[in-house]
Amino acid sequence: MSMTIKDLATEEQPAWCGGCGDFGILNTLKMALSELGEERHNILIVTGIGCGSKCNHFIHTYGFEGLHGRPLPVATGAKLANPKLKVIVVAGDGDTYGIGGNHFLHSMRRNLDITLIVENNQVYGLTKGQVSPTSKKGTPSPSTPSGVIEEAINPMALAIAAGATFVARAYSFDMPHFKQLIVDAAKHKGFSLIDVFQPCPTYNRVNTMMWYKDNLYNVDNNGHNPRDRDAAIRLASTGMVNGKLAYGRFYIEEGKYTYDEDVAKVVAVPPVEQDIGNIDIAPLMQRFAWK
Amino acid sequence: MSMTIKDLATEEQPAWCGGCGDFGILNTLKMALSELGEERHNILIVTGIGCGSKCNHFIHTYGFEGLHGRPLPVATGAKLANPKLKVIVVAGDGDTYGIGGNHFLHSMRRNLDITLIVENNQVYGLTKGQVSPTSKKGTPSPSTPSGVIEEAINPMALAIAAGATFVARAYSFDMPHFKQLIVDAAKHKGFSLIDVFQPCPTYNRVNTMMWYKDNLYNVDNNGHNPRDRDAAIRLASTGMVNGKLAYGRFYIEEGKYTYDEDVAKVVAVPPVEQDIGNIDIAPLMQRFAWK
Amino acid sequence: MIVDDFSWKIAGEAGDGILSAGLMFAKSCLIGGLYVHATAEYPSLIRGGHNHLDVRVSARPLYSHTKRLSLLVALNSESIKKHTRKLLPGGGIIYDSEETKINPEEVGRSDISLFPMPLLKMANACGGKIMRNVIAMGATLALVDYDCQLFNHILSKNFAKKGQPVIDNNIKAAKAGYDYIRQNFAHVKFPFRVQRQGDKNNIFLSGNEAICVGAVKAGCKFFSGYPMTPASSVMHTMASFEKTHGVVVKHTEDEIAGINMAIGAGFAGVRAMTATSGGGFALMTEGFGLAAQTETPLVVVEAQRPGPATGMATHSGQGDLRFMLHASTDEFPRIIIAPGDVQECYYLTIQAFNLAEKYQMPVIVLTDKFLGESFATAPAFSGNEIKVERGEMLKEVNEEDYRRYRVTKSGVSPRSIPGVKGGEHVASSYEHDEFGFEREEEHVRMAMHEKRFRKFANAAKEIAEPQLIGPENAEITIFCWGSTKGPALEAMRLLMQKGISANMLHVTFLSPLPAKKIAEVMRKAKLTIDIEGNKTAQFAGIVKQETGLEFNCKILKYDGRPFNPEDLATAIKDLATSDAHRIIILNGWQEAVKLKSEGELLLKAPELFSAVVEGD
Amino acid sequence: MIVDDFSWKIAGEAGDGILSAGLMFAKSCLIGGLYVHATAEYPSLIRGGHNHLDVRVSARPLYSHTKRLSLLVALNSESIKKHTRKLLPGGGIIYDSEETKINPEEVGRSDISLFPMPLLKMANACGGKIMRNVIAMGATLALVDYDCQLFNHILSKNFAKKGQPVIDNNIKAAKAGYDYIRQNFAHVKFPFRVQRQGDKNNIFLSGNEAICVGAVKAGCKFFSGYPMTPASSVMHTMASFEKTHGVVVKHTEDEIAGINMAIGAGFAGVRAMTATSGGGFALMTEGFGLAAQTETPLVVVEAQRPGPATGMATHSGQGDLRFMLHASTDEFPRIIIAPGDVQECYYLTIQAFNLAEKYQMPVIVLTDKFLGESFATAPAFSGNEIKVERGEMLKEVNEEDYRRYRVTKSGVSPRSIPGVKGGEHVASSYEHDEFGFEREEEHVRMAMHEKRFRKFANAAKEIAEPQLIGPENAEITIFCWGSTKGPALEAMRLLMQKGISANMLHVTFLSPLPAKKIAEVMRKAKLTIDIEGNKTAQFAGIVKQETGLEFNCKILKYDGRPFNPEDLATAIKDLATSDAHRIIILNGWQEAVKLKSEGELLLKAPELFSAVVEGD
């Protein structure tokens, strides 16, 4: 029983700025969910704190808007508790690469079957325009009036180095492409990362919708083979093709174990399905009787 | 005025297990420090919490044994406050890649002029043998009796992806090589990482001194050019040469800006050298008078 | 009757330029020798939602905003609905005549004046919708008869970077608004006046800014932190001092790095600070204990907002007192200072740095959204208020066997910093001996634990006791802490007008608590009332624990908004004249369910409140 | 005189196999129908340092270790120096005759027996130095005349995985030790006996293990956490139940992930737990508030160790009570349960899970190193003690407009979990309305804040009051919480022997605090004494804050060690017979500076202590 996009609506309305890329992300995610065919009570969307993290208020599935930087562990706990859930994490670049960097690192090597969509607007939107870890070196902001000194992090290269098995980039306003990416990522067995370029017209006056028009290059079906690890590493290393920002499927590795599959080898019945009404502790009493 | 190794001794004695690689690390570090020629009151060794993190008790310089996972930010604060200090961080693999992963990530892209030595024994020593992020998939431990499910992280590949400019691996008992690495790393302008294979005979019964004898390959002067980024990425990707674990200089990038140099462009006199006896706030009063 | 006390509110959506316009008005009053207070309420959104800014102006010193308004600038209809009933008799509303048609009946206020203007149309003529704010400003100036030149001066300064055409456009817009009122509403008698006064050496700044001025004055040269409302502007302001005052400011990867870097800088001998709100402090909790254990000086600004968790990011409250008092493993002394106004923000921050270094101890400057983000007038700081005192810092070490953690009578051990020859030592987060080496023996533990507490006992001796404000033998003695000072002072003034005499003990040091003084005042008082912005009366709990004494009454508020003088005065009067109700919970929720009289806005007991919301 | 109460200590370095040998002895006593208590002290080191394990055995139920010893097995000379003066008259020392020459004069104890043995030489003959422990065990068995077969049985079980040769070797070693004593010290009259008793249905386990059994019984199927002494064995034990009880155990990247994963699992409808010590809890502080705000059931085990910061990683204390009570932004209710023994660890953990789900609230099980890592005998748990109650969990949702956070009278809102059709909603860390949508209006805020507190008020009603233990009309009433229960019970027994009658109120629920019951007992009592393992008497502070009542006396200890019965009894007696000293600080530090009499081990006031350590 598939859902229409209308089925996925809630009573809430987003209050993002006009032209915000989060609209593109929200709508694309809804399109992808309706295409995926998963029933909405079996979908859980976990978010952090930031402008775009409010998106699960506008999608009628289960949602959890956790703490800034911490959606990945919440999603991990929920997925391990109930592996049948389709778990999608949507979080800001600050959430994911800033305060949440450690969970990002370890989630990727964990290869749990969840999908992470990062709203990469290269800025802290909700707290009014400070730089984010993806801001370009030199970017001035209220917290870095002389320009940020660090070089921006490269999520694609990090993800491949950290062991992620589906590493892609999207653009929030190339919705057909982005939708298909989400569908593929959600179907991918293992951890999938989609870093989405998201214009923030209010605080990022450089990477605007207009700017992206001239500066993006879609690598899908354009010679890049995401199953070639070396090619993927090369592409990710600069993230550029012909002087433009590459987007599309950077790296895909299939057939690797997933964390949840391996857990199931030890704990066969998913936690949520186990009956806890009257658990027998007699064997434990034997253990501690030491006889 | 250079110091002898004896000058660097304190009254304290390490209480590590016999054969522990931390002895090699401590002694090598003291050798390197005495060779570096920095005076001991200008050296600060910051550590985390773990077996090897106790090492600054045994070196007569300034030392700070912080919290588990947090030596990098402490070192960063101290270095920015007083850029003339030679700041060296020594921390466990749990410290650095586990709980401290986020600081690891951001310290590297920050490229501050400090040296990080990671005591990589592939295990949590001090808390008695749980797996660490560098433990091989499948390793059983008290916290993972059925074997750890995650794949081990690859610090070399991550470091290059994260923007570190000196990425090397050492073996705690190849002391001459390791000593030279420390000296080079300390002289390198920018962030330097030395991940040291450290036998833990008590809790890591696989990667023993004997095992390392047969399983290490020194890449320095053996055809690998650490200044070739692509070659470095290739080497780091598997970390192996001829079926053996590579150690030596993986990647070196010179001439990149360092964070502390860039800070000095904004704040010319280092914080610790500024006189704070009677600071003039009249200009601020003007600013807030709005006239 | 001409009223000198002018309370103005501009309300609309985020993105309407409410804050910038309002603050320009405020500044134009400041430079006209007036006293100003400005406070904004906004949601955790970048666009939309309901935003409003209150600016209050008078020729005499002001301590807070008020609930009742003289003039409302409503940039949308919602604003009229929400705020009309707060207007004072004689007050007025400026609104867009083409967007909103007000039916005077509906508004239910025959005692106010309406000032419909074609705001949007006029704005479009001046360059776009965003100009509505400046047009309304001009209209305001006309109504209160304030000097346009001062406003134009501020406009010019404000837009200086954007060039003369922008400035001209804004001046034109202001003039259009001014003229519209003069031309169309000359007949209306608007009783509120803002009159230019003689020049004063005053400044106008937010609590967060005042803290930063204090930090700079104290010699803070390092700031590391992570943005979090309502503390972000501490980082922003410190960053704005980077070049002028040589402050290294680091926006870190997270709050954990924020506090640990500050500790690193402090260990290296540099005065260092971090700032955050409750959620960020939660992440700093472990590092906070590290500062205590290593005896590293550290100043943490914690700007409270309601919780739990993310809570109400852009709102205010006083719910973190107990958290600050007990955060981190085991027990150790900490100094907690809660300034009550911008002046206290300034000089208590200087003192915070002195105490942190003299007692080698973490110090918390505890504020909240209301204090941190509200702007107020203060006499310019002279810079001579407090001297920098760095405590026992060694420039050189001559002892053979330097002991960083020497067990002394005072508990303070002379401190050496990296770079000082002979002072080499290890600072450890473990319990340690006098040299700093990790130790676990009972006697070492006890000696160090005692030493840390002795420092605290000594710090307590040098901290000035709070002073009773108001008449010695008042009928009522109110107790409050932190940002409640302003509304409470204003409430005292209102009570005085009604012939009720009250005095007040405003406590700025929550740890060490001046328990003796508090007890003394409580014992002498006729009726004691505790006023706090939380539900469990945390301060009262601490006082009871420390003194055994209980306040006669409490006035609490935990709806995310600061106290306002009027409701406070009403509640105090209520408590003073009846003894049936010992606790009053002030709140604004009935505004949403529309009670008829303002008197009903005071709920007499929590039970009553519960009864209302439970109706499911 | 033959004494049934046998207190045995084995002391040496880390790596000497002290814990494993000692626990084998303890288990051999358990299966002989005896009661056993075992507790170890060790430094934060893997090798070296001073380690010792106390095993106490008796035919009657035991509540704790004792300070005085029957027999000391000293694996090095340091151990003799440290512990000889703790020996009871008639006690003895087993030590290596070739390593240590004891001069009886030097030891200063003519009332004890010495049992020099060539331990190392004998060990080398049995396979190496590590066998010293088993040889000493054999010697112990000979001295107390205990059944070797039982010990051999345990040896066989213990080394089963290592194969028969290893077992045989160990049995040989034990026999060698046994025979050596029988042959060389037949003439010595050793008064302590351990006699096999009839079979009992008892178990022997640590507090941490008992918590895990409780968790498994309660249906906990998810554990996520990060290792931290003394909580690590909670994770290890849960992990050992992975396959047998279907528990998913995740060793996470840090404590932040630990608590957030548990919240994720709890949100998904699975009973989930995490465990840590103070430093790790500091990192969990923010997540703790998240559980409160989203009303997600959560159980956190916090095993206290002394701080601040890393502090004394392997030691014990009760310094985190206030931290637990107030951790995280703003105010919200939480349940804090501090079990006093292994039985309470078990059943209060089950209750913790029930309360967490029924009230959709975070629950802390507060223990410490002493309780968590000490082993004790308890009657086997039947599994019928407490039923699993999951509260209002919806299996299906029929309403049109499901409101996850419906404002109800009880404060509890029926909960749906992912997978339940029609129950879709968003759980937000922001303040939110009944649907879960982020809201900031005053009335929504207050309704939700009140709702959270109402749940707590209701939880308080179902929690059993603490019961007075001991004679109703005792001369002395002692109050304690958590792990102090055992030593306090033993102290009561000692006092009774001296003709002093005491009773005790042991409080397991610290939040909600049974204040009424405490006040009632305090009012009735003749002399009230508060006993706590911290410096600031945190429990007493809470009691004063909640009841206004103060304890007559306090006995405090914060040297990183648990209370012991003897010192407690002496202190209580001292307080009961003199009223000059209202606070006694118990500590072991004088052992280091070698005071002459044991009486001096009790310091009468903190001032005296300070004077001694301040001598610089």
Ligand SMILES: Cc1ncc(C[n+]2csc(CCOP(=O)(O)OP(=O)(O)O)c2C)c(N)n1
């Ligand atoms: C622990 C903590 N620290 C800081 C904040 C304040 N905060 C909220 S959102 C945010 C950053 C938002 O940036 P990003 O994650 O990139 O999301 P965006 O708003 O750009 O979509 C911050 C710093 C918080 N809520 N919690």
Ligand SMILES: Cc1ncc(C[n+]2csc(CCOP(=O)(O)OP(=O)(O)O)c2C)c(N)n1
């Ligand atoms: C916040 C916190 N969590 C957990 C611990 C407990 N702990 C101390 S050391 C350690 C791990 C040590 O492993 P590693 O960093 O690899 O160092 P090693 O002992 O192997 O040298 C842990 C988990 C702690 N001290 N603080």
Ligand code: SF4
């Ligand atoms: S601030 Fe940026 S990210 Fe946030 S809603 Fe506006 S445009 Fe979108």
Ligand code: SF4
């Ligand atoms: S446990 Fe391992 S790392 Fe720790 S001291 Fe022993 S050998 Fe070294």
Ligand SMILES: [Mg+2]
């Ligand atoms: Mg962002």
Ligand SMILES: [Mg+2]
């Ligand atoms: Mg390690």
